[in-house]
Amino acid sequence: EVQLVESGGGLVQAGGSLRLSCATSxxxxxxxxxxxxxxxxxxxxxxxxxxxxxxxTTHYANSVKGRFTTSSDSAKNxxxxxxxxxxxxxTAVYYCAASGWTWGFRSDDYDYWGQGTQVxxxx
Numbered sequence: 001e002v003q004l005v006e007s008g009g010g011l012v013q014a015g016g017s018l019r020l021s022c023a024t025s026x027x028x029x030x031x032x033x034x035x036x037x038x039x040x041x042x043x044x045x046x047x048x049x050x051x052x053x054x055x056x057t058t059h060y061a062n063s064v065k066g067r068f069t070t071s072s073d074s075a076k077n078x079x080x081x082x083x084x085x086x087x088x089x090x091t092a093v094y095y096c097a098a099s100g101w102t103w104g105f106r107s108d109d110y111d112y113w114g115q116g117t118q119v120x121x122x123x
Contacts, residue, residue, distance in 0.1 A: 002112045004096050008054050009117030012086055016121070020081040022096030022114060029053045029072070033099045035077045036070070037107060038092035038119075045095070047105025051079055059098035061105065064090075086121045 008020040022034060036049040050059045050069045058070045069082045079096065094117050098111035 002098070004112055004114035006094060006096050006099060006114040006117040009094060009119045011120045011122065014087055014121055014123050016086050017084045018086065018119060020083065020094055020096075020117060020119070022079045022081070023080070024077045024098065027100070027112075029077050029079065029098065029100065030074060031100060033103050034072075035097050035099070035105065035110060036081050037095045037097060037105075038090075039095070039116075040092045042047070045107045046092075047107065049081060050104060052103060059104075083119070086119075088121045088123045091119060091121050 003021045003025045005095045012018050025120060030053040032053050032071060034051045034053060035047055037045045037047050039045040049068060050063045051070045060068060067095045072079045096114045098112040099110045102109035
């Protein structure tokens with residue numbers, strides 16, 4: 001059974017940092033694309049990071065480029081999202097998602113999703 005479990009969300013002041021984790025199981029994530037999305041109530045889900053497990057490359061949305069970094073630990077089948085210089089606009093529920101066939105930020109292309117973790121950035 002494929003599972004993705006996010007953790008690491010919480011409340012942080014503007015300018016602070018958080019590291020989110022996406023623990024995966026049921027598949028070899030090196031054969032998949034693992035993406036991070038975020039969603040604010042009433043708005044569309046926004047793709048912010050897209051990690052290609054096959055070659056380790058990552059693409060970032062302009063809204064987070066230079067502030068967020070994705071890394072991975074293959075021994076733990078886990079992908080991380082290090083978030084720095086956080087802003088109140090980063091407040092959202094953050095999701096990781098996996099796809100065995102696509103690359104990019106179209107949420108409909110992702111087959112597997114975690115339950116989400118709340119990140120709140122206070123001003």
